Amino acid sequence: MVDLLIKNALVVTCHPNVISGRIFSPGAVAVHRDRIVDIGPSAELEAKYADAAKVIDGDGRIVMPGFIITHTHMPYVLGHNQPVDVSQLRSFWDMLQKMGWEWLEDITTADGILAATQYASLKMLKSGTTTVCDLVEAPNALPGPLTASVRAITETGIRAQIGYEVTERVAGVPIAERLDPAYAKRGFEENIRLFESLASAEGQSSRIQGRLGVHTAYTNSPATLERARELANQYKCGIQIHIAEIPRAFLVEKYGRSAPEVLEETGLLGPDVVAAHCIDLDDADIDILARNKVNVAHTPMTNSLGGNGVARVPEMMEKGINISLGHDCFFTLDTAEYIRFAYLIHKAHWANPALLPPFQALDLALGNAAAALGMEKEIGSLDVGKKADIILIRPDSPMPVTPSTVIPFFTMTFRGSDVETVIVDGEIVVDGGTSTRVDEAIVRKACVEQAVALWKRNGIEA
Numbered sequence: 452m453v454d455l456l457i458k459n460a461l462v463v464t465c466h467p468n469v470i471s472g473r474i475f476s477p478g479a480v481a482v483h484r485d486r487i488v489d490i491g492p493s494a495e496l497e498a499k500y501a502d503a504a505k506v507i508d509g510d511g512r513i514v515m516p517g518f519i520i521t522h523t524h525m526p527y528v529l530g531h532n533q534p535v536d537v538s539q540l541r542s543f544w545d546m547l548q549k550m551g552w553e554w555l556e557d558i559t560t561a562d563g564i565l566a567a568t569q570y571a572s573l574k575m576l577k578s579g580t581t582t583v584c585d586l587v588e589a590p591n592a593l594p595g596p597l598t599a600s601v602r603a604i605t606e607t608g609i610r611a612q613i614g615y616e617v618t619e620r621v622a623g624v625p626i627a628e629r630l631d632p633a634y635a636k637r638g639f640e641e642n643i644r645l646f647e648s649l650a651s652a653e654g655q656s657s658r659i660q661g662r663l664g665v666h667t668a669y670t671n672s673p674a675t676l677e678r679a680r681e682l683a684n685q686y687k688c689g690i691q692i693h694i695a696e697i698p699r700a701f702l703v704e705k706y707g708r709s710a711p712e713v714l715e716e717t718g719l720l721g722p723d724v725v726a727a728h729c730i731d732l733d734d735a736d737i738d739i740l741a742r743n744k745v746n747v748a749h750t751p752m753t754n755s756l757g758g759n760g761v762a763r764v765p766e767m768m769e770k771g772i773n774i775s776l777g778h779d780c781f782f783t784l785d786t787a788e789y790i791r792f793a794y795l796i797h798k799a800h801w802a803n804p805a806l807l808p809p810f811q812a813l814d815l816a817l818g819n820a821a822a823a824l825g826m827e828k829e830i831g832s833l834d835v836g837k838k839a840d841i842i843l844i845r846p847d848s849p850m851p852v853t854p855s856t857v858i859p860f861f862t863m864t865f866r867g868s869d870v871e872t873v874i875v876d877g878e879i880v881v882d883g884g885t886s887t888r889v890d891e892a893i894v895r896k897a898c899v900e901q902a903v904a905l906w907k908r909n910g911i912e913a
């Protein structure tokens with residue numbers, strides 16, 4: 452007997468990647484406990500698992516692996532729609548120092564993190580994202596931000612890797628004026644507290660893993676970057692960091708070297724590193740990322756917001772760099788929009804419609820993302836033995852979605868609101884578009900209250 456049989460659906464395995472994956476129509480997936488135990492033609496599995504404890508009829512639905520976002524900051528939802536004075540935002544530095552730090556991170560509280568992370572993870576689940584890698588930044592909420600994150604994530608049921616951002620930046624002091632390693636120490640302590648608690652809390656939540664957070668090469672000294680590598684090796688947790696989201700010239704001016712050069716010298720880079728942005732890189736920088744097998748979290752929307760240019764994704768792919776998808780939580784939480792943005796921007800920028808075909812754009816949020824998080828054996832595709840992280844989509848499309856149209860559907864018309872059922876670890880966490888875990892109205896209300904309180908700290912009345 453199996454716990455769950457999803458039958459009569461258009462099953463897209465995306466295994467080992469989207470283009471090589473199998474499609475069964477009508478197909479079925481059998482789940483027992485937290486794992487996929489069988490995939491194949493529906494009639495075959497229906498006969499084999501006639502006594503399944505629960506059956507979902509997937510007629511008219513696409514069944515596929517849940518999406519994975521490899522870089523975000525869930526507490527940033529508190530800044531959504533904040534009516535800030537845009538005349539103060541004339542450069543990326545303004546965006547970073549005012550919109551990112553002064554108006555948001557530096558005034559974020561633990562209660563804000565709890566409410567925002569509940570809301571963001573719920574919204575992501577409802578639109579088909581089953582795993583997220585979250586980098587928490589709230590210097591004035593230390594110690595404790597990750598405790599709030601863990602609580603929120605545990606409640607909504609999303610799978611996550613989380614870490615606190617280590618930085619020597621002193622809140623309220625320009626980084627060119629002063630950095631202080633004591634602040635990095637507090638950041639390390641917050642990460643270590645999480646790693647130790649996850650290691651000791653037996654069965655607390657196997658869905659949460661730690662991933663050491665580091666802000667950037669330019670807000671940390673080489674000694675702090677070396678310490679980050681030591682800790683990542685000790686806890687086998689991997690590292691998440693921002694690389695080259697700012698003009699290359701800034702680092703070259705400061706250190707005489709680019710961010711990849713500084714990070715390679717300190718030994719921080721490696722196949723367990725997820726690097727967000729990676730925009731302003733020269734050929735030698737890209738070679739450094741390639742030879743260190745660094746995973747890139749491509750964040751096309753925030754790269755555009757900051758006016759930072761377009762990351763050289765097609766060239767990085769050619770050099771064998773694993774490219775996944777991040778979103779920073781600055782905009783919508785619907786992964787469909789980020790897939791589509793990534794799918795389009797490189798065609799426009801390089802005037803080449805052949806770049807990033809639909810299957811490749813989709814891989815960014817599936818197999819590539821699973822590999823970036825070191826979880827390619829567990830998630831990112833439907834395969835026997837893998838975690839049952841599965842989504843059911845009811846396409847709101849004017850055209851038939853068939854085995855030959857299902858992949859282009861994702862870049863053409865798919866929206867997160869088409870997602871109907873979401874399964875994580877074999878557990879149905881979204882049923883008919885509604886969370887089975889939390890009261891959505893309460894989550895939303897708490898998040899709105901925290902956003903209004905944060906805006907007030909900026910002198911803004913909602």
Ligand SMILES: [Zn+2]
Binds near residue numbers: 522524779
């Ligand atoms: Zn970021």
